Amino acid sequence: MSETVYINGRFLTHRMAGIPRFGYEMCMALHRLNFPFTVVVPGDAVLSQDLPFDIVFHGKFRSHLWEQLDLPRFLRSHAYPLLISFSGLGPVCYRNHISTIHDVAFMRHPEWFSSSYNLIYKSLTPVLARQAKKILTVSNFSKREIEDCLHIGGDKIAVIYNALSSSIHCSETLSHKDEDDSIAGERYMLAVSSHDPRKNFLRIIQAFKLLRRSDLKLYIIGDMPKVFRRENLNADIDSNIRILGHVEDKVLSRYYRHADLFVYPSLYEGFGIPPLEAMAHECPVLLSDIPSLREIYGDSAVYCDPYDINSIAVGMERLLSDVALRENLLKQGREVQTRYSWEASAAKLVSVLNEY
Numbered sequence: 001m002s003e004t005v006y007i008n009g010r011f012l013t014h015r016m017a018g019i020p021r022f023g024y025e026m027c028m029a030l031h032r033l034n035f036p037f038t039v040v041v042p043g044d045a046v047l048s049q050d051l052p053f054d055i056v057f058h059g060k061f062r063s064h065l066w067e068q069l070d071l072p073r074f075l076r077s078h079a080y081p082l083l084i085s086f087s088g089l090g091p092v093c094y095r096n097h098i099s100t101i102h103d104v105a106f107m108r109h110p111e112w113f114s115s116s117y118n119l120i121y122k123s124l125t126p127v128l129a130r131q132a133k134k135i136l137t138v139s140n141f142s143k144r145e146i147e148d149c150l151h152i153g154g155d156k157i158a159v160i161y162n163a164l165s166s167s168i169h170c171s172e173t174l175s176h177k178d179e180d181d182s183i184a185g186e187r188y189m190l191a192v193s194s195h196d197p198r199k200n201f202l203r204i205i206q207a208f209k210l211l212r213r214s215d216l217k218l219y220i221i222g223d224m225p226k227v228f229r230r231e232n233l234n235a236d237i238d239s240n241i242r243i244l245g246h247v248e249d250k251v252l253s254r255y256y257r258h259a260d261l262f263v264y265p266s267l268y269e270g271f272g273i274p275p276l277e278a279m280a281h282e283c284p285v286l287l288s289d290i291p292s293l294r295e296i297y298g299d300s301a302v303y304c305d306p307y308d309i310n311s312i313a314v315g316m317e318r319l320l321s322d323v324a325l326r327e328n329l330l331k332q333g334r335e336v337q338t339r340y341s342w343e344a345s346a347a348k349l350v351s352v353l354n355e356y
Contacts, residue, residue: 008085009041023086029346042066092127099132103270104149112197138271141292162271163340167249188217190259192274195224198267207312256281261319265306279333286315300332
């Protein structure tokens with residue numbers, strides 16, 4: 001394509017996890033492919049690192065106001081170029097736009113989200129979906145959900161998969177001299193995700209307690225974003241359960257590497273990156289038996305009914321006790337990792353852009 005491409009850089013103002021990480025990794029992969037683009041960010045944005053691609057600072061607003069007012073004003077002053085948004089929204093009144101909808105959980109399960117989040121996304125997403133030239137999403141499951149909930153034809157939707165984060169891609173991200181001996185010497189299972197009701201932390205805790213294993217701990221890692229309704233997990237916590245909050249990627253890599261197993265009985269997902277991270281660190285995985293995770297991970301995990309704590313507990317026990325099963329899953333996990341790469345996803349996006 002001949003026209004200049006701009007990317008909505010609001011994701012760079014957020015902590016690098018989940019959806020913002022998708023935007024960051026896609027930009028880095030496009031840069032490695034020598035695809036020319038410019039990222040536009042709010043005028044007062046403070047970036048956490050030096051980035052190798054072109055960045056323009058513009059506007060006086062922040063957050064959604066910047067995205068809906070300052071960003072389209074900038075684009076119109078630059079001859080109405082093509083815009084790509086990698087996060088869940090984008091300027092709804094700008095038509096020369098390729099937008100990303102990661103999933104429609106806010107429509108399927110509004111009870112999981114704050115009132116303000118529901119108001120914004122339920123109001124703007126249908127308009128955005130109609131106005132955009134193309135919609136990107138992260139799995140065939142999410143594509144079907146968008147078609148069903150937003151009444152968008154499948155030919156308007158392109159699937160661009162997630163992949164492993166470059167910052168926790170391999171087990172060598174932390175040198176042995178930096179290892180925390182207390183973690184390396186413990187036995188524990190690990191759960192990693194934002195504290196979102198769909199991630200099912202309460203049932204994870206209840207299932208873990210059913211095991212009655214005094215030699216095993218449960219560590220829960222992840223942010224607590226304001227957009228989600230809060231669950232009170234503290235009432236079920238005992239001395240073998242620790243909620244650690246956010247940790248840096250190098251520390252997260254350490255937790256993955258030493259865990260006995262990784263548990264992810266999510267109730268709803270578009271893709272689900274943490275299991276892929278666990279597999280990259282040779283950690284066997286327990287997943288919920290839902291369509292998106294079956295699509296992405298196939299036979300590389302043990303599956304459970306995410307609504308049944310006994311099913312979750314049985315899955316945990318299988319992974320702890322069956323050595324042959326663990327070895328087979330680790331082999332399958334290595335094969336799964338080869339299916340997804342940011343370069344392949346960026347190349348797919350470039351082929352989409354070449355349609356215009």
